[in-house]
Amino acid sequence: MKMNPLGRTGMTVSELCLGTMTFGTQTSEADAHTQIDMALAAGVNLVDTAEMYPVNPVSKETVGHSEAIIGNWNEKTGRRSDYILATKHSGEGLAVVRDGEAISSKTIAPTIEGSLKRLKTDYIDLYQFHWPNRGSYMFRKNWSYDPSGQNREETLANMLDCLEALQAQVDKGNIRAFGLSNESAWGTAQWLRLSEEKGYPRVASIQNEYSLLCRMYDTDLAELSVNEDVGLMAFSPLGTGLLTGKYQGGAVPEGSRKTLNPELGGRHSPRVYAAVDAYLEIAKRHGLDPVHMALAWCRTRPFMASAIFGATTVAQLEHALQSVDVTLDAQVLEEIDAAHRAHPMPY
Incomplete structure (x- = not known):
């Protein structure tokens, strides 16, 4: 398992990360x-979760259950120090957590304490803001994205407020590093600038959607990642299962995410299945398993810290882990580039 730097923290993370958003709904304890x-x-040393997990569905009754399941494992095994643990603070707009309250110094300390209690640990290695208070163009909002309603002064003031609160948590030993999720290049640049000016925790990573089907990260954020040592933690590297091919031809396998979320969070579209076919x-031409190809391709990206994949079943996890033995040659990479040009932004 290849290891990559986690920003400038001195920590290193495995090229694959175990995602846990089905722990407590589709996946039993x-x-x-x-x-x-x-x-x-x-060889995976990174486990990612969030206070709002599990999903499918997200509900007030299940908030925190994924963290609690991980906490029970920590308690049972005593192996908390054997891996890097990442979790996230939900933000404005998610009514089932704090009635949709925005992220601020008021929410950070009690939210971290809640996660620590559920995770049954004294510290969180990577603490991430799940999405920015000002909104995000992720999750298909890019098609109508309009930042003109933002208030720059309020945004920057909130960032400083949050960074100061995060510093207090670092000083207490509750968190080791800070990361973002569903962020933009401008937003990340501001977090970096303010943290460096004030000596507050520096952004170590960005957790955004990225796969063969979703490549918005490839331009401005890619440049930022490389120049500022802020690696991508890619979520949905298999396109919520689309890239496995299991949904082709209208198929909806029993127990799959599509049985619970038919639109796959807006990824079900008239164009996506042709892209998947490509x-x-x-x-098929190169004798590759499509899951292995999709995950191995993530490994070739110059800004990648870790690709987060979730597995509903143990068998799916075992299969995905085999991707680390696959290396894509130049011909495969050229054909992938050609397919991307032919099928850009299929959702």
Whole structure:
């Protein structure tokens, strides 16, 4: 398992990260614990969760359950120090957590304390803001994105307020590093600028959606990542399962995410299946498993810190972990580039 720097923190993270957003809904606690065991045995050292997890669906009754399942594993095994633990603070607009309250110095300390209690740990290695208070163009909002209603002074004042609160948490030993999620290049640049001016925690990573099907990160954010040592933690590197091919031809396998979320968070579109076909054909021509190809491709990106993949079942996890043995040659990469040009932004 290849290891990559986590920003300038001195920590290193595995090229694959175990995502946990199904822990407590689609994935039972027993299977979740088996997944953590299996991932660590394979060399994965990064586990990502969030206070709002599990999903499918997100509900007030299940908020925090994924963290609690991980906490029970920590308590049962005593292996908390064997891996890097990342979690996230939900923000404005999610009514089931704090009635949709924005992220601020008022919310940061109690939210971290809640996560620490559920995770049954004294510290969080990477603490991430799940999305910016001002909104985000992620999750298909890019099609109608309009930042003209933002208030720059309020945004910057809130960032400083949050950074000061994060510093207090670092000083207490509750968190080791700070990351962003669903952020933009401008937003990340401001967090970096303010943290460097004030000596507050520096952004170590950005967790945004990225896959063969979703490549918005490839331009401004890619440049920022490389120049500022802020690596991408890519979520949905398999396009919520689309890149496995299991939904082609109108198929909806029993127990799959599409049975719970038919639109796949806006990824179900008239154009996406043709794009998936193009990538499946490349994999077939070169004797590659499509899951392995999609994850191995993430590894080739110059800004990648870790690709976060979730597995509903232990069998799916075992299969995905085998991707680290796959290296894509120049011909495959050229064909992937051609498919991307032919099928840009399919959702």
